[in-house]
Amino acid sequence: DQQVKQNSPSLSVQEGRISILNCDYTNSMFDYFLWYKKYPAEGPTFLISISSIKDKNEDGRFTVFLNKSAKHLSLHIVPSQPGDSAVYFCAAAALIQGAQKLVFGQGTRLTINP
C-alpha cells in the first residue's frame, strides 16, 4: 500500500526553465510534507517543507505547493540549473505516539539539460 506516490520516475528539463515535480498522498493523517534531494552514493538532503495549514512555501528558487483537497503537492524549481540534477523524494509526516514518522515516495530522477 503506497501511501505516497511519485508517478513520474524521471523528468528532463532544459536549463533555465521551470522544473515541476509532483507527489500524491492518500492518508489524511499526514500533517507535514518535505522534499529531499539525493545524489548518487549520498544520503537524502532536506530541501524544503510545508505544514498542512499552509498551501505554499517558498525558499529561493524552490517553492512547494500543497493542495489538501486533492491530496497533492508539487515542487517547483525555477530557474533550473545543472546542479539540480538529482533524485527528488517527497515525504509525508504524521505525528504518531509523539514521534514524526516519514513516509517516502519512490523518487523522481530530474535531469537538467544544458
Add this chain to the structure above:
Amino acid sequence: NAGVMQNPRHLVRRRGQEARLRCSPMKGHSHVYWYRQLPEEGLKFMVYLQKENIIDESGMPKERFSAEFPKEGPSILRIQQVVRGDSAAYFCASSRTGGAAGEQYFGPGTRLTVT
C-alpha cells in the same frame, strides 16, 4: 559541525553472516531513525530510537533485525543470518526533536551486499 555519520559505507556479507551498521547522529540530536532503500524504490521507515529506548519499530522485520541506541556510542542496526533480500542501502537520520516539524538529517548510508 559534523553531519550524521554512518559506517561502514559498504559492507559485504555472505548468506548466514551477521551485519552490524553504525550511526552517529549530529551533535545535539537525540532522535535516530533507520530507513532501508531497496533498488528503484523509496526509503522505507524501519525504526525510531531515542537514547536507550526504542520508540517505534513498526517498520522492522519481525525476525533477524534489531536496533539499539545506547547511552554512550552510536546507534547500531544489527541483521542476523543475512539473506540476499537484505541487500539494500540503509540510511540513518537524526533530528533534534521528534515532533512534527523536526526535519530529519540523513547520513550517507551503508550499502549492504549479501552474496
